[in-house]
Amino acid sequence: MGKFLVRRLLQIIPVLFIISFIVFCLVFVAGDPVALMLPEDASQEDIEQLRESLGLNEPFHIQYLTYMAGLFTLDFGESFRYNESALPIVLERLPATIELAIAAMVIAIVIAIPLGIWSATKQNSPVDLLATGGSVLWKAMPNFWLGIMLILLFSVTFGWFPVSGRGTFMHLILPAITLGTGIAAEMTRLIRSSMLEILNQDYIRTARSKGIRDFFVINKHAFRNALIPVVTITALQTSTVVGGTLITETVFSWPGLGQLLIQAVNTRDMAIVQASVFVIAFIVILMNLLADIIYKVLDPRIKYN
Amino acid sequence: MAANPQTTTGTGPVATPISKSPSAFKRWFRLLLKSKTGTVGLIIVLTVILISIFAKQLAPHDPNQINPAMMLKPPVWMDGGSADYILGTDNLGRDILSRIIFGSQISLAVGISAVVLAGVIGVFVGLVAGYYGGIIDNILMRLVDSFLAIPTILFALVILSIFGPSVPTLIVVLGITNWVQYARLVRGEVLSIKEREFVKAAKSIGVRDNQIILRHLLPNVISPFIVISTLSVATTIILEASLSFLGLGIQPPTISWGGILSDGRDYIATSWWLATFPGLAITITVLGIIFLGDWLRDVLDPRANNGR
Numbered sequence: 001m002g003k004f005l006v007r008r009l010l011q012i013i014p015v016l017f018i019i020s021f022i023v024f025c026l027v028f029v030a031g032d033p034v035a036l037m038l039p040e041d042a043s044q045e046d047i048e049q050l051r052e053s054l055g056l057n058e059p060f061h062i063q064y065l066t067y068m069a070g071l072f073t074l075d076f077g078e079s080f081r082y083n084e085s086a087l088p089i090v091l092e093r094l095p096a097t098i099e100l101a102i103a104a105m106v107i108a109i110v111i112a113i114p115l116g117i118w119s120a121t122k123q124n125s126p127v128d129l130l131a132t133g134g135s136v137l138w139k140a141m142p143n144f145w146l147g148i149m150l151i152l153l154f155s156v157t158f159g160w161f162p163v164s165g166r167g168t169f170m171h172l173i174l175p176a177i178t179l180g181t182g183i184a185a186e187m188t189r190l191i192r193s194s195m196l197e198i199l200n201q202d203y204i205r206t207a208r209s210k211g212i213r214d215f216f217v218i219n220k221h222a223f224r225n226a227l228i229p230v231v232t233i234t235a236l237q238t239s240t241v242v243g244g245t246l247i248t249e250t251v252f253s254w255p256g257l258g259q260l261l262i263q264a265v266n267t268r269d270m271a272i273v274q275a276s277v278f279v280i281a282f283i284v285i286l287m288n289l290l291a292d293i294i295y296k297v298l299d300p301r302i303k304y305n
Numbered sequence: 306m307a308a309n310p311q312t313t314t315g316t317g318p319v320a321t322p323i324s325k326s327p328s329a330f331k332r333w334f335r336l337l338l339k340s341k342t343g344t345v346g347l348i349i350v351l352t353v354i355l356i357s358i359f360a361k362q363l364a365p366h367d368p369n370q371i372n373p374a375m376m377l378k379p380p381v382w383m384d385g386g387s388a389d390y391i392l393g394t395d396n397l398g399r400d401i402l403s404r405i406i407f408g409s410q411i412s413l414a415v416g417i418s419a420v421v422l423a424g425v426i427g428v429f430v431g432l433v434a435g436y437y438g439g440i441i442d443n444i445l446m447r448l449v450d451s452f453l454a455i456p457t458i459l460f461a462l463v464i465l466s467i468f469g470p471s472v473p474t475l476i477v478v479l480g481i482t483n484w485v486q487y488a489r490l491v492r493g494e495v496l497s498i499k500e501r502e503f504v505k506a507a508k509s510i511g512v513r514d515n516q517i518i519l520r521h522l523l524p525n526v527i528s529p530f531i532v533i534s535t536l537s538v539a540t541t542i543i544l545e546a547s548l549s550f551l552g553l554g555i556q557p558p559t560i561s562w563g564g565i566l567s568d569g570r571d572y573i574a575t576s577w578w579l580a581t582f583p584g585l586a587i588t589i590t591v592l593g594i595i596f597l598g599d600w601l602r603d604v605l606d607p608r609a610n611n612g613r
Contacts, residue, residue, distance in 0.1 A: 011447075011450070014447045015447055015450045015451045015454060018447060018448060018451040019451050019454060019455065022451065023463075026463055026464065026467055027467075029467060029468075080550045134538060136592065136595055136596075137592065139539075139591075139595065140539070140587075140588045140589075140591040140592040140595055141584070141587075141591075142547060142550075142563075142566075142587050142588070143545045143547075143549060143586060144550050145546075145566060145584035145587065145588070146582070148566070148570055148573060148580050148584070149581070149584065150581075151357075151573060152573055152577050152581070156573060156574050156577075164587050167375050172553075185459070207317075239453065239455075240456070241357070242456050243456030243457060243458045243459060246456070246458055246459060246462070247458065247550075247551070250551060251570075261459070261462070262462070262551060265462050265465075265466035265553065266464065266466070266552070266553075268466060268467075273463055273466070277455065277459060277463060280456065281451075281454045281455050282518055284453075284455070284456070285454045286456045288453075288454070298436070
């Protein structure tokens with residue numbers, strides 16, 4: 001286990017390097033932020049001076065080294081919109097996004113686990129058709145459209161929930177349902193197929209032939225083994241969840257990382273963009289690592305070579 | 306979906322999915338009609354393709370025609386609706402139906418071209434990584450890991466913000482954010498196939514590497530490739546709509562479903578039809594493609610049913 005952990009942690013380093021390199025290249029090609037930072041009537045001299053002080057006149061490799069040196073001290077540069085260091089601004093928005101992500105994940109799990117198991121044990125029953133049909137429909141619906149339709153129905157027509165913003169518990173419900181049901185669709189499908197696979201195993205047939213009641217076969221024998229892929233599936237949804245928050249936050253004006261990032265992208269505030277991409281990638285990598293570890297702990301048969 | 310492949314068409318060592326002989330075509334057609342969802346999927350996809358081809362003939366109005374006298378007209382079945390504007394008009398008095406009809410062009414064009422690009426990149430990387438193995442494989446797979454750690458939409462957003470939104474940029478962006486799944490698929494297939502006898506035999510008689518890749522490995526990944534590509538068009542259409550919705554995809558005056566939706570969002574409190582119909586168009590189209598893709602998977606690639 002220790003060896004595995006070290007190996008797995010070491011694998012993260014090149015990934016982080018590649019990501020930082022990709023991000024740097026993108027920003028390098030993005031070119032001159034100076035024009036956006038100074039007022040329109042700035043003189044040529046001022047522009048030159050700012051370029052010099054930002055190190056923009058240096059060649060590619062020098063700029064890259066400076067950038068990497070900054071990364072090691074977690075310095076992503078200054079946001080020219082906020083005139084502050086970028087990372088704290090990004091981290092400040094993180095709790096709102098995590099709140100939304102966790103609420104969505106809870107909804108997804110509450111829907112997907114029972115529905116996935118139920119539809120697998122009762123194949124071709126009405127519940128199964130509902131589960132498989134529902135997950136295809138949800139996959140086909142753009143998530144932001146679902147959000148808008150929920151606002152239309154529950155905020156505009158019925159007036160049950162606020163249209164947008166963050167604050168009370170009521171603010172959280174619609175965005176969490178939008179994102180959560182979207183994730184549940186994918187999860188239900190995955191859980192259903194992993195459960196089906198297990199129900200076809202020999203030991204399940206043995207248990208059934210011994211006359212053990214269905215309830216116990218499903219709950220004790222099948223579900224416990226199906227739990228392994230379920231946990232992994234859940235942890236591996238992080239990337240989808242984070243990607244989903246970007247759009248859901250925009251639809252509901254949720255003041256999280258996604259909203260900040262989209263604003264930064266629109267104003268070309270590259271320091272914020274870089275810091276956000278890095279923070280998001282780091283979270284995803286961490287969750288994937290966690291998935292691997294849980295997988296390994298739950299199922300000692302798994303070997304990583 | 307469809308955990309039980311109803312068909313037992315196995316993929317042999319060399320799969321030739323679409324044969325030109327009429328009997329094979331008939332057999333395929335019969336297989337398709339057996340699957341209800343497959344048939345529905347095909348009908349939807351063909352309809353959308355035809356609509357996008359004949360958009361000019363089908364659209365009742367010029368989709369960009371601004372008509373101040375007809376602003377925010379509701380659909381025909383509501384009070385104040387007009388038979389001239391079946392699905393109503395938007396805030397500039399433009400006909401929603403015509404805009405949706407024209408919007409299908411960009412969705413399909415972007416969706417299909419981006420998937421082709423992603424496929425070419427992904428298959429190339431996958432073949433090279435799987436076939437050569439060792440350090441090349443290791444480097445390429447770390448690259449894959451890196452791409453997987455950045456949510457697709459985030460990556461697309463960053464690139465579009467740098468190069469500015471345009472149709473070609475959008476296709477390239479969606480292409481290079483989507484190649485990873487192909488690379489993983491092809492690499493996995495190649496890893497298992499290259500240990501098989503026919504590849505070893507070819508190697509032992511001195512067939513060159515690129516010949517082995519082209520003649521022996523590539524034909525074997527075609528079936529799963531077609532399946533993934535079909536489903537990928539579905540996700541790409543949604544991604545394009547999302548980016549256009551965020552204002553970083555297709556720019557006006559080019560009409561896209563995501564763009565119409567984004568316009569309609571501001572009028573959600575008073576004019577629900579603006580945001581509702583383009584979303585329905587996306588959902589129905591994507592649903593059709595998924596149905597078709599699931600059916601193709603059952604027929605072409607019965608092994609790849611689990612976990613996807």
